[in-house]
Amino acid sequence: MSTAPIVTLIGKLKRSRVMQLTLAFFLPAMTLIVLLSIYFSSREYDFHSIKIKSALEQLLANSQLSLLSQNEFIVSDLDFITTLPDLTAVLLNQSSPSQRQSITSTLSTLSEARPGYTKIRIIDVNGHEQISILHPLRSKASAQPDSMLQDLHLRTFFTQSIKLPRQDIYIASSGPAGQDSLSTAPFIRIAKPIRDASGRIIGVAVINSNGVQQAEALMKHESIAGCNAMLVTHDGNYLGLPRYDDGSRKLLQDADPSITATFPEEWSYIKTRTEGQLLSRKGLFIFRRLYLIPYHSPLRRDTISSEGDYWVMIQHVPPSVIKAMQSATLDYMLMAGAAGIIMFIGALFLAIRIDDSRRKRQELETVTGTIPAFIFMKDPQLRYSFANQYALNQLQCKKETIINKRSGDIFPADTAALFEKEDLEILQTGKSIINQNGEILLADGTTIAVLTNKVPLTNYNNEIEGIISVSMDWSMQKESEEKNRMLENKLRDRQKIEMLGTLAGGIAHDFNNLLTPIIGYSELVLESLPEKSELGESLNTVIKAAMRGKKLIRQMLMFGRNDTPSLRPCQLKPILDEAMDFLRPSIPSTVRMEILIADFSDAVMCDPMQIQQIILNLCTNAWQAMVNETGTVSVELSKTTAENAMAAINKPLLRDQVYARITVRDDGTGMSKTVSDCMFDPFYTTKEVGKGTGLGLSVVYGIVKAHKGEISVESTEGSGTAVTVFLPVAVNQTADEG
Structure with a gap:
């Protein structure tokens, strides 16, 4: 016969905690029995009375x-x-x-x-x-x-x-x-x-x-x-x-x-x-x-x-x-002694079981407390019987507020209903849930993505006694995956741009050589023709197409090379005036231009040609967005602080920095959020084929970033669009007169 169970029992009896629990159960109960026996034997009169x-x-x-x-x-x-x-x-x-x-x-x-x-x-x-x-x-x-x-x-x-x-x-x-x-x-x-x-x-x-x-x-x-x-x-x-x-x-x-x-x-x-x-x-x-x-x-x-x-x-x-109704006192004392022996043995085994359960629970809490995951246990009535420390910290609650509560007492109604539906299915079928994506609402109101595994808890008879759920915080991994996808997209766009730059650099000279005689000879022939000649109209079409080709090559070279601009302190007002003078002849007469330029002498570190490119591109997009090319385009120049700017655009700017604010506003068709989120992406355009390259706003975005500025868009479908550029004002710099 194996002596292992006896040795195990003796080892458990040596635990101080076991004897403490045994005495805690036995002594009060035995004291009560003795007192009752004394009471019954000494107060027999009272009981019969x-x-x-x-x-x-x-x-x-x-x-x-x-x-x-x-x-x-x-x-x-x-x-x-x-x-x-x-x-x-x-x-x-x-x-x-x-x-x-x-x-x-x-x-x-x-x-x-x-x-x-x-x-x-x-x-x-x-x-x-x-x-x-x-x-x-x-x-x-x-x-x-x-x-x-x-x-x-x-x-x-x-x-x-x-x-x-x-x-x-x-x-x-x-x-x-x-x-x-x-x-x-x-x-x-x-x-x-x-x-x-x-x-x-x-x-x-x-x-x-x-x-x-x-x-x-x-x-x-x-x-x-x-x-x-x-x-x-x-x-x-x-x-x-x-x-x-x-x-x-x-x-x-x-x-x-x-x-x-x-x-x-x-x-x-x-x-x-x-x-x-x-x-x-x-x-x-x-x-x-x-x-x-x-x-x-x-x-x-x-x-x-x-x-x-x-x-x-x-x-x-x-x-x-x-006296005739009295019983012998000895009977009570014998009964008390027998009850005491039975109670001591019962208290001893109960104390061993409680101590074993306590030690297992402590081991479980110690192990699960180091795991960064939500670990819960539920009983067959779907009440929580365990929650690890990580879950308590994330939910900002104490163990007492979770134990013996159901999901509806802790989580929102729709989340709780989903949890209990899954748990009930596990209790009925015994099938586990493995690597299921879901969400958990934290105490601060944020929602995190989790990867959940749920398995049934069974006893020695293979009967289901509850459920254990382990939900790993998957939000960082999902963010990393999202960032990786964004980086991959940016890398692909960058590769496209580099390829475009390489291609543009390789063919630009030859392409310009091809376009120069086309434009030159077309203009010579056009000058020799009478006005309103049919051939003259055709030559004008040829010249416009050639000029559009030269503009496309110029944008491709600018966007593809990604050269660092040559910045020098300049006043923005003369630059904007010159850009508007250049822009007016190309704008339809049905479009009204409003210029609202504040008079301030602060200088901005910039490349004047690139700033003009920003104004030309934004204004061209603005009047082209109008229905029947009719409406108003306004250009505003003012000064603001970083705090005011960040409150308006919700983007990070340099603190204690003064910014020049250039806003191009139109009352055209406006854009949806989907379009506005993609408007600065290379090659993205909503214009018809042949009317847009998808590079104009990408060039604007690149120029603004190269000038250490920010750009924001406010647009509502049917109510127009406002594009604002923030450029840092130069400190202790005098504007270049040239």
Whole structure:
């Protein structure tokens, strides 16, 4: 059997990181298990009390519902009493004997119909009883004689009730020997103010209900097995007693012991809380206050209550019952130990796996961080799971902004849709994408060309678990290829020019020798012929063709030799004037010339003949571009700075340099951008065959560059063209007078 796996495992266990992760997982979990075991074993009472409490919740809820149901009748009867038609007259001492008798009879009948009512009182606004209906147990209800009526203006229930807002009630209870009671039996007192038609309080209606009957109704809800149910007033007097040893239960009729005598310590805790549970050496006590009218009930409204508007229902679980349900502490400790061993082993292997994954991720980040390419990984849901540092730098974002995000969260919508379409196809087919040209939009808004390869990531079962994408920045290579193509084109053009120069230099002399006699003899014959002779017209055609040939040879020689011009400081104004004088006879009379020459004395280092060649070529192109040779050609000469010039033409010029600006403008047909981009290329022309050589503007471009200047073109189809030449002004140079 090979020992390599064991050796590998031991090596991994020696890593400090593995043990740190193991302890980080194990210690908190084990601590929690130990604490839970201690808690379960030491607080067994609490866990069983929860079980008991859940069973008692329904019992307490039923008790509260029963108490509310009984007191709803009292509130309804009070509403009925306060609306009796003759009651206002009784309280204002304006009633007749028959009215008073009617009220008394109605209240007596109501008390007879409600066996639990012990007393019904009608009290005026000064606290004097006007009517009092007494209903002792097992006797009929009867009205108290006037001599027995009491002055109650100092009693709490009266002073509180007389201040109540409209539709509100006062509620209180008393246990045995209550100071507001004439007997030792417990009762519930509910009062409500009586108002006249204007809403003014003129008295109070009070109903005392027998607390014994309500307590009996509550105690009918049996407790769960083994528990003792107790009903206690707010001051600790028993209304319902716990079960005695013989199993009997006794309701309070006379003065019975208080809970303070049997469970003094427990009661001191219970009386300060609304509900809860208490575990003591005398057992488990689960308790809740039963409000005579609960706070959430619609009947309560803004009720003013005394401190005694509730009873306390207590369920007592004796210690013997709790001990019978307890489990052995040893069981918990054994379970904790077994769980600890399992958790330690699991934490150890989990730590090894996490550390291996971390080391692989670090190795991947280290390797890919040195590669100048966009490297991404995606999961099967096409969410990014990895991005190398180069990609993060180019996109100017942090790893957290990419991980678990989709392409639509990072790239423009159309780019993201393309990426996800390709990725989805890879996940479905498993086919890779190799050397695909594309583009990526960077954070600064620039778009770079990339060469992308995408392959599926598979697991040991050859199942696709994601995609890895590597996009190389191909922009520099594409720029290099474009530059190479441009250089090749320029080289070919240069070779053409050199060949043209060689050819022109070889044949120019012989060609001029051929043209000289043709022109000379044609002119002699023309002079001997009469005017308007047909032969004369033919000879003029011959002479024009020969002159055009000489001009072509001259341009070919100038363009082909590429000689460096002989520069000297000259003023441009005389040069332009002379060029215009030479140009005017050759321009049709339908073309108007405008000369706008600024008067400045600065000199320009130039070859005057070549500057004239620039003006002649540009003006000739300008008037030839006009429809029907009709329009305006303007020549402008002015001075400008390099900063202003660069802002206008977007071309580099020498800083802190003053330039002479020559602009030839026409209102002809104009040019498209495609034509204007090629207008200075050698042999490029848009004229008909025989009307242009394609060398005129190339000669202009060459002359401008030889003078260290720049040339720009502004043209719109149908709106004319403006060609501007910038020539540097000579510094500290005096213009040559010759």
